[in-house]
Amino acid sequence: MHLNFIDIIEIIGTFSFAVSGAFAAMEKNLDPFGILIIAFATAIGGGTIRDLLIGSFPVAWLKNSNAAWAIFGGAISSLFFGRHLKLIHKLLFLFDALGLGLFTVIGLEKGLAFHLSNPVCVALGTITGCFGGVLRDVMLNNVPLIFHKEFYASASILGASGYFLLVSLNISEDVAGISAMMSIVVIRLLAVRYNWTLPKFYV
Amino acid sequence: MHLNFIDIIEIIGTFSFAVSGAFAAMEKNLDPFGILIIAFATAIGGGTIRDLLIGSFPVAWLKNSNAAWAIFGGAISSLFFGRHLKLIHKLLFLFDALGLGLFTVIGLEKGLAFHLSNPVCVALGTITGCFGGVLRDVMLNNVPLIFHKEFYASASILGASGYFLLVSLNISEDVAGISAMMSIVVIRLLAVRYNWTLPKFYV
Amino acid sequence: MHLNFIDIIEIIGTFSFAVSGAFAAMEKNLDPFGILIIAFATAIGGGTIRDLLIGSFPVAWLKNSNAAWAIFGGAISSLFFGRHLKLIHKLLFLFDALGLGLFTVIGLEKGLAFHLSNPVCVALGTITGCFGGVLRDVMLNNVPLIFHKEFYASASILGASGYFLLVSLNISEDVAGISAMMSIVVIRLLAVRYNWTLPKFYV
Numbered sequence: 287m288h289l290n291f292i293d294i295i296e297i298i299g300t301f302s303f304a305v306s307g308a309f310a311a312m313e314k315n316l317d318p319f320g321i322l323i324i325a326f327a328t329a330i331g332g333g334t335i336r337d338l339l340i341g342s343f344p345v346a347w348l349k350n351s352n353a354a355w356a357i358f359g360g361a362i363s364s365l366f367f368g369r370h371l372k373l374i375h376k377l378l379f380l381f382d383a384l385g386l387g388l389f390t391v392i393g394l395e396k397g398l399a400f401h402l403s404n405p406v407c408v409a410l411g412t413i414t415g416c417f418g419g420v421l422r423d424v425m426l427n428n429v430p431l432i433f434h435k436e437f438y439a440s441a442s443i444l445g446a447s448g449y450f451l452l453v454s455l456n457i458s459e460d461v462a463g464i465s466a467m468m469s470i471v472v473i474r475l476l477a478v479r480y481n482w483t484l485p486k487f488y489v
Numbered sequence: 490m491h492l493n494f495i496d497i498i499e500i501i502g503t504f505s506f507a508v509s510g511a512f513a514a515m516e517k518n519l520d521p522f523g524i525l526i527i528a529f530a531t532a533i534g535g536g537t538i539r540d541l542l543i544g545s546f547p548v549a550w551l552k553n554s555n556a557a558w559a560i561f562g563g564a565i566s567s568l569f570f571g572r573h574l575k576l577i578h579k580l581l582f583l584f585d586a587l588g589l590g591l592f593t594v595i596g597l598e599k600g601l602a603f604h605l606s607n608p609v610c611v612a613l614g615t616i617t618g619c620f621g622g623v624l625r626d627v628m629l630n631n632v633p634l635i636f637h638k639e640f641y642a643s644a645s646i647l648g649a650s651g652y653f654l655l656v657s658l659n660i661s662e663d664v665a666g667i668s669a670m671m672s673i674v675v676i677r678l679l680a681v682r683y684n685w686t687l688p689k690f691y692v
Numbered sequence: 693m694h695l696n697f698i699d700i701i702e703i704i705g706t707f708s709f710a711v712s713g714a715f716a717a718m719e720k721n722l723d724p725f726g727i728l729i730i731a732f733a734t735a736i737g738g739g740t741i742r743d744l745l746i747g748s749f750p751v752a753w754l755k756n757s758n759a760a761w762a763i764f765g766g767a768i769s770s771l772f773f774g775r776h777l778k779l780i781h782k783l784l785f786l787f788d789a790l791g792l793g794l795f796t797v798i799g800l801e802k803g804l805a806f807h808l809s810n811p812v813c814v815a816l817g818t819i820t821g822c823f824g825g826v827l828r829d830v831m832l833n834n835v836p837l838i839f840h841k842e843f844y845a846s847a848s849i850l851g852a853s854g855y856f857l858l859v860s861l862n863i864s865e866d867v868a869g870i871s872a873m874m875s876i877v878v879i880r881l882l883a884v885r886y887n888w889t890l891p892k893f894y895v
Contacts, residue, residue, distance in 0.1 A: 316892075
């Protein structure tokens with residue numbers, strides 16, 4: 287098996303998403319099976335919802351054993367080394383941002399491959415990057431975090447929109463994809479560093 | 490673009506569903522992104538679940554930019570004019586009833602186009618009309634409203650069943666569709682006016 | 693209509709799943725429509741999620757009126773004879789275990805028919821057997837029971853894994869299927885009799 291740069295980012299992104307799911311499940315005091323399922327749902331949820339919406343079957347994770355191994359690794363590491371993983375939370379946070387950037391671009395490109403319109407591709411990218419976390423929160427009976435607390439989906443939307451801006455400026459799709467991914471990572475890091483939030487509105 | 494009568498009802502129904510989603514999200518104090526997503530899920534949830542179940546891909550809202558614009562309009566109006574929208578809550582309620590009627594008939598007819606049995610078509614009509622609200626409530630961590638409070642899905646089921654009654658009496662499908670839609674609207678309005686509820690059972 | 697042994701187990705398993713959904717809905721004080729929907733979701737949720745993931749359309753329950761009748765029967769029995777059904781809760785528990793065993797094997801075999809890998813087939817079997825209950829709990833705003841309380845999904849995973857062990861020992865698929873189903877039932881009965889749980893981990 288030959289792993290290229292994208293595969294490696296995908297694996298560490300999947301691992302980080304799985305760890306975030308496992309930690310959230312452990313806070314709710316689930317048993318190891320429940321923790322594994324929530325880790326799975328967090329890591330594959332976004333891509334699965336995307337594939338369901340566009341009709342790409344079987345959905346991606348059924349065909350990709352790399353993802354399954356990364357998720358097992360993330361869930362089991364969380365179970366056994368939870369305390370130690372927390373010590374590297376800044377590294378995990380960086381991995382998560384990388385995953386967000388990469389999965390957004392993967393989702394967007396899958397939309398393009400299915401000949402869908404640009405706004406729909408932005409939506410599919412955002413769904414791929416963010417809806418694993420929504421599924422995690424719904425299954426754990428929380429209001430989804432990204433709906434009220436973090437500048438997370440917004441980074442994904444901005445980066446995905448930037449992709450189409452760049453392509454419209456005659457920049458190649460490869461360069462646009464890498465730029466979109468990197469800007470999502472940078473926006474996400476800046477958002478947490480400077481505590482960006484969206485303004486709230488009241489009725 | 491030429492909009493006919495059905496398109497216009499669809500747009501105002503979608504707008505009303507989006508407003509109902511946005512209001513529910515604002516009550517939970519979500520940020521604008523969360524409000525937009527809940528508005529989307531409320532407005533397109535029913536049709537999306539229907540399309541997933543019967544295998545119609547890509548699901549309807551990925552191909553229909555009218556719906557997306559109506560939802561954006563509904564979500565943004567709720568954010569900026571929430572207080573004023575509440576003043577026209579009777580109008581919004583009427584729009585919602587129109588949407589329920591129309592979406593039920595659309596769902597039912599899509600089931601027929603896929604050669605499914607009559608009871609399944611009733612179920613698909615009800616899902617199309619009502620399950621956006623279920624998705625909204627599940628994502629916001631509420632027990633779905635239509636399961637315990639309102640005579641809402643029942644209006645949808647009665648109207649959809651009436652469609653097949655009329656067709657079995659040799660009434661044309663067009664007339665049956667319009668009659669089903671109108672009876673759903675009337676049942677819904679009467680139900681709220683006279684405070685109909687289903688009886689409850691206890692174990 | 694000719695019903696064979698498998699059909700009969702499927703019907704009583706579906707009935708039992710529907711009753712478990714209806715009881716959970718009645719505890720939340722839902723109205724009869726809500727109870728019916730939760731009964732439906734509990735009984736068909738696992739197979740529906742499986743069919744969505746692998747892309748088998750329309751999903752199984754749209755084509756199978758036996759299931760719909762068993763669910764109606766389960767929901768209506770719960771509504772009218774809830775008190776009496778509780779007297780036979782041991783019988784219902786046995787039916788539920790039979791359903792878990794059968795649905796796990798059905799899901800696993802459907803995965804094989806779609807040429808998916810063995811671990812994916814184990815996952816699909818477990819999803820078919822267990823995720824109706826997850827859907828029930830998510831819709832009722834509970835943390836899914838199988839994630840923190842019962843040795844339930846574990847029985848399903850063990851049985852499904854046993855299937856592949858037996859097949860690798862050159863045992864015929866029919867015998868392996870029946871053995872897997874029976875061992876899931878036995879593991880489930882022993883687990884409840886001796887109060888087995890998975891160990892919990894803390895961060």
